Amino acid sequence: MWPPVAVELPERHEDTPAPGTDLPPHYAYCFGCGDRQEDGLHLRASVGEGQRIRSRFTVTEAHQGAPGLAHGGLLACAFDEALGTTVGNLLRRPAVTGRLETDFLRPVPVGTTLVIDARLDGVAGRKVYVSAEGRIDAEDGPVAVRARALFVLVELKHFIDNGRAEDLRAVAADPSLLGSRPVELNP
Numbered sequence: 468m469w470p471p472v473a474v475e476l477p478e479r480h481e482d483t484p485a486p487g488t489d490l491p492p493h494y495a496y497c498f499g500c501g502d503r504q505e506d507g508l509h510l511r512a513s514v515g516e517g518q519r520i521r522s523r524f525t526v527t528e529a530h531q532g533a534p535g536l537a538h539g540g541l542l543a544c545a546f547d548e549a550l551g552t553t554v555g556n557l558l559r560r561p562a563v564t565g566r567l568e569t570d571f572l573r574p575v576p577v578g579t580t581l582v583i584d585a586r587l588d589g590v591a592g593r594k595v596y597v598s599a600e601g602r603i604d605a606e607d608g609p610v611a612v613r614a615r616a617l618f619v620l621v622e623l624k625h626f627i628d629n630g631r632a633e634d635l636r637a638v639a640a641d642p643s644l645l646g647s648r649p650v651e652l653n654p
């Protein structure tokens with residue numbers, strides 16, 4: 468059963484941009500979306516209809532597991548990012564991945580652009596359920612990966628208490644490193 472518990476499906480936050488709007492990377496050094504991670508995934512997300520966010524990720528040589536094929540762990544990373552972006556942008560509250568499950572249905576060759584459609588499935592207290600499908604090269608391409616995740620809403624303190632001090636100092640000195648951040652910081 469998914470979600471595994473009774474949930475509410477909140478409206479997306481009133482500050483969520485209109486469908487079709489491209490979303491900025493949330494942190495310049497994020498491996499999933501950051502511009503300053505040369506071999507990162509450089510996922511790009513845009514707002515979809517309703518409770519959906521669409522992301523795109525192009526597999527490069529740096530992302531190989533077997534020769535010419537994407538590493539499954541990096542594909543899981545892409546889904547973590549796509550699902551986290553969905554939670555962050557639709558609820559605009561800080562959250563972290565508690566659980567992430569992936570089904571790998573087809574190999575994903577280098578050069579493929581994975582089109583990931585993620586949706587918010589519901590919220591139960593601090594628990595947020597999201598799921599996604601990744602298709603090969605087109606929004607109606609063959610499904611290569613499916614994922615479901617539980618994100619847990621946290622307070623900003625979670626990041627301040629646990630992040631490495633020098634990286635927190637760098638962000639304080641240059642807030643533009645954070646391309647977007649939740650506006651409601653205290654759930």
Ligand SMILES: CCCCCCCCCCCCCC(=O)SCCNC(=O)CCNC(=O)[C@H](O)C(C)(C)COP(=O)(O)OP(=O)(O)OC[C@H]1O[C@@H](n2cnc3c(N)ncnc32)[C@H](O)[C@@H]1OP(=O)(O)O
Pocket residue numbers: 493499547548549550551552555556559560562563564565566592593594617619621647648649650
């Ligand atoms: C505009 C804004 C844009 C922003 C964009 C941002 C994009 C970001 C994109 C980034 C993307 C990348 C994102 C990343 O990579 S986030 C990085 C990877 N994740 C982490 O580092 C999280 C590490 N874990 C923790 O810190 C704690 O364990 C957390 C905070 C998760 C919970 O510890 P806490 O002490 O606070 O709470 P709790 O233990 O009472 O749990 C609360 C509830 O949750 C349930 N639970 C917990 N875990 C699980 C589990 N595994 N399966 C099933 N259930 C689980 C639990 O039973 C309980 O339920 P209930 O008993 O209440 O019913």
